Amino acid sequence: MKILLVEDDARIAGEVMLALHGAGYIVDAVVDGEDAWFRGDTEEYDAVVLDLGLPRMDGLSILKKWRANDRRFPILILSARGSWSERVEGIDSGADEYLPKPFHMAELLARLRAIIRRSAGNATTTLSIGALTLDPRQMRVTQDGQPINLSPQEYRLLSYLMHHAGRVVTQIELTEHLYAQDFERDSNAIEVLVGRVRRKLRADPIETRRGFGYIINGSES
Amino acid sequence: MKILLVEDDARIAGEVMLALHGAGYIVDAVVDGEDAWFRGDTEEYDAVVLDLGLPRMDGLSILKKWRANDRRFPILILSARGSWSERVEGIDSGADEYLPKPFHMAELLARLRAIIRRSAGNATTTLSIGALTLDPRQMRVTQDGQPINLSPQEYRLLSYLMHHAGRVVTQIELTEHLYAQDFERDSNAIEVLVGRVRRKLRADPIETRRGFGYIINGSES
DNA sequence: CGGCCACTGTCAGCGAGTTGTCAGCTTGGC
DNA sequence: GCCAAGCTGACAACTCGCTGACAGTGGCCG
Numbered sequence: 001m002k003i004l005l006v007e008d009d010a011r012i013a014g015e016v017m018l019a020l021h022g023a024g025y026i027v028d029a030v031v032d033g034e035d036a037w038f039r040g041d042t043e044e045y046d047a048v049v050l051d052l053g054l055p056r057m058d059g060l061s062i063l064k065k066w067r068a069n070d071r072r073f074p075i076l077i078l079s080a081r082g083s084w085s086e087r088v089e090g091i092d093s094g095a096d097e098y099l100p101k102p103f104h105m106a107e108l109l110a111r112l113r114a115i116i117r118r119s120a121g122n123a124t125t126t127l128s129i130g131a132l133t134l135d136p137r138q139m140r141v142t143q144d145g146q147p148i149n150l151s152p153q154e155y156r157l158l159s160y161l162m163h164h165a166g167r168v169v170t171q172i173e174l175t176e177h178l179y180a181q182d183f184e185r186d187s188n189a190i191e192v193l194v195g196r197v198r199r200k201l202r203a204d205p206i207e208t209r210r211g212f213g214y215i216i217n218g219s220e221s
Numbered sequence: 222m223k224i225l226l227v228e229d230d231a232r233i234a235g236e237v238m239l240a241l242h243g244a245g246y247i248v249d250a251v252v253d254g255e256d257a258w259f260r261g262d263t264e265e266y267d268a269v270v271l272d273l274g275l276p277r278m279d280g281l282s283i284l285k286k287w288r289a290n291d292r293r294f295p296i297l298i299l300s301a302r303g304s305w306s307e308r309v310e311g312i313d314s315g316a317d318e319y320l321p322k323p324f325h326m327a328e329l330l331a332r333l334r335a336i337i338r339r340s341a342g343n344a345t346t347t348l349s350i351g352a353l354t355l356d357p358r359q360m361r362v363t364q365d366g367q368p369i370n371l372s373p374q375e376y377r378l379l380s381y382l383m384h385h386a387g388r389v390v391t392q393i394e395l396t397e398h399l400y401a402q403d404f405e406r407d408s409n410a411i412e413v414l415v416g417r418v419r420r421k422l423r424a425d426p427i428e429t430r431r432g433f434g435y436i437i438n439g440s441e442s
Numbered sequence: 443c444g445g446c447c448a449c450t451g452t453c454a455g456c457g458a459g460t461t462g463t464c465a466g467c468t469t470g471g472c
Numbered sequence: 473g474c475c476a477a478g479c480t481g482a483c484a485a486c487t488c489g490c491t492g493a494c495a496g497t498g499g500c501c502g
Contacts, residue, residue: 018406022393105397106321106397106398114323137389138388139389139433139434140430151459151460151461152433152460153460153461155433184463187462187463188463188464188478189461192461192462192463194478195478198479208478210469210470211471372448372449372450373449374449375449410450410452412488412489412491413450413451414451415489415490419490429489429490431458431489432459444501445502446499446501447501448497448498448499449497450495450497451494451496452493452495452496453492457488457489457491458489458490459488460486461484461486461487462484463482464482464483465482466479466480467478468477468478468480469476469477469478470475470477471474471477472473
């Protein structure tokens with residue numbers, strides 16, 4: 001899960017980044033409005049945490065430009081001012097949630113989880129693909145009921161593949177979702193990771209599409 | 222089944238009332254703290270849904286006054302603020318459950334059912350997970366009936382884990398609930414605390430999920 | 443007032459788990 | 473058969489969580 005964090009207050013940005021990281025997200029943090037817009041326009045994120053008061057380009061404008069360009073990731077707005085009109089405008093412009101400052105970190109995490117789940121169209125907490133079941137609450141994957149002991153990175157990989165079951169996921173896409181964006185391009189870390197996950201699973205559900213990427217077959221069941 | 226709903230936010234009150242009504246409960250709704258206290262003190266309810274931030278009389282004070290007057294109905298606390306001390310104090314003061322806002326209606330209903338069932342079954346407000354039983358009124362934990370002598374901080378830790386049994390709780394989440402906000406982030410206090418709790422328990426119910434957090438498995442029993 | 447004790451956070455060190463890298467190998471497609 | 477893509481085992485650096493020791497604090501009792 002990769003999150004774009006747009007916040008110009010260094011202290012808040014730091015705390016939020018820490019919390020998100022602790023909750024298992026990969027975080028790209030930017031401070032500047034135009035920078036934020038560019039990132040959101042060119043990269044795939046699972047969600048965006050967006051502060052409204054920004055230098056160079058206002059948060060609401062960014063939001064509108066993204067939506068106009070058909071960028072569909074869920075957006076959680078942070079606003080220093082608790083102004084009601086701003087909230088309405090934010091929601092109207094295509095934000096999914098609105099959190100007035102000051103907020104409690106646990107609440108941010110809860111709402112973030114909620115909008116990500118909602119955007120995945122996934123009302124149920126567990127996700128089952130074939131013999132595999134992923135329970136995000138327990139952060140655990142089971143195969144035929146047997147728990148599989150995965151490391152954090154392995155869990156994220158499998159989770160991503162399962163959430164996109166039935167479609168080919170490229171290595172680049174995986175890299176972008178598992179690592180911060182300045183990660184070495186020609187590393188074979190993904191291949192190694194896939195190998196490790198495969199070894200932990202009894203029957204291998206991960207199919208290699210040579211030259212394209214990986215795919216887990218079978219729809220949600 | 223009659224429920225007392227104490228909630229001053231009209232929007233939330235309306236939604237909850239609707240949901241409770243839909244689930245077949247008779248609902249008395251009050252907005253004002255003193256009003257709430259009087260109702261709870263003079264009428265018989267099967268459960269109370271109590272918001273903490275109230276005009277005129279604070280939710281926690283009401284709760285304590287009820288318990289002091291031997292009013293035994295199960296109480297579910299709604300907490301708008303994510304304040305750790307409030308939550309801990311709520312549970313300590315004799316609440317049976319607490320639900321941080323924002324919450325899903327389904328979850329509120331589920332927890333309400335659970336605490337009603339519990340109170341109907343054995344008139345206790347204790348929470349049992351596996352061999353562990355937690356009695357919030359006495360601030361006491363027993364394992365297989367044997368009392369465990371925990372320090373306040375240890376008790377809070379275990380209490381939090383038990384109240385969130387079946388789901389992974391991150392260290393950051395625990396830190397936020399056990400310490401004030403400006404607590405040092407890279408302290409290993411949580412780890413030490415977990416170690417101390419484990420040493421006091423005979424069979425260790427706390428599972429470490431390296432890279433994720435801690436989890437107590439097994440649902441309420 | 444002094445000593446004792448329980449509580450709690452800090453610290454350093456350890457051991458195990460995790461993860462990216464690399465080199466050499468296998469495999470699939472042309 | 474060739475070659476690039478992908479796989480694998482080994483490895484080293486690193487991270488994470490656990491532990492025992494310790495020190496500061498505050499309460500309690502003689």
